[in-house]
Amino acid sequence: MRAVKTVISAAGNLKRENPDMNELICLRAIRDVNVPKFLQDDLKLFNGIVSDLFPKIREEPIDYGTLEESIRNVCAIKCLKDVDGFITKCIQLYETTVVRHGLMLVGPSGSGKTKCYEVLGAAMTALKGQPSVSGGVYESVQTYVLNPKSITMGQLYGEFDQLTHEWTDGILSCLIRDGAVSMDQEKKWYMFDGPVDAVWIENMNTVLDDNKKLCLSSGEIIKLSDMTMMFEVQDLAVASPATVSRCGMVYLEPSILGLTPFTECWLRTIPDMFQPYTDQLNSLFTRFLQVIGPVVFFYF
Structure with missing residues (x-):
């Protein structure tokens, strides 16, 4: 449903x-x-x-206009190659944020998950105030990144002191409370960069539901405003169906980027003393790192 x-x-x-x-x-x-x-x-x-x-319907290509242009400009500023597949994933992430307030960026290392949301956030911030492709206008984006597996549950959500029974807010509860009382129109993205498992994310189910409420152990209920919960994960092997069904999914594959964009962007940043050797370095990358069909060894 x-x-x-x-x-x-x-x-x-x-x-x-x-x-x-x-x-x-x-x-x-x-x-x-x-x-x-x-x-x-x-x-x-x-x-x-x-x-x-839909046998008789031909879908026309969608023109994202200023958004796609802004994404490519941000890629140039960040010294990234604007691969068409990567640009498509950035736009898909934007479309997902429009209809879902909880979503997951799924894919192995090297697929561009981190740069995908960073580039999109910078592109939307650069277009602040301009009409958006989904109606309304673009707003600036503020991203808060935290690793939920690097801290305890009490440090994440808040906990009572065992001796004094005083309540101490956690990192997430402080961030969400500050965002809930904020009066600006800035979009707030909370990025959970770490493995998703049932130990900590089951407490997010009420947040990811349509009622958008964070229920704390202290009895406090914080109503989310214009916030988006994002999860950057490698896989969903241990995630429960209850959590997965509540989130939108954007899957990124390393094959979309390949190795060439990484080597080209790195060669742009090498010191000036190595600039005369860029062609040689590029040929070495192509020779030893690119996969060119099956390799057959003959022994004589």
């Missing part, structure tokens, strides 16, 4: 943006909600199912 509600919410946003659009709205809403969570191989099956459901 949460997935159905998300599709309906996305379709409603599209209908308000394009009142004259026909059933293409439903198709685009289904794509916007589901495509980010699929692997490259799964997309082929998904496209086949969608073509059977």
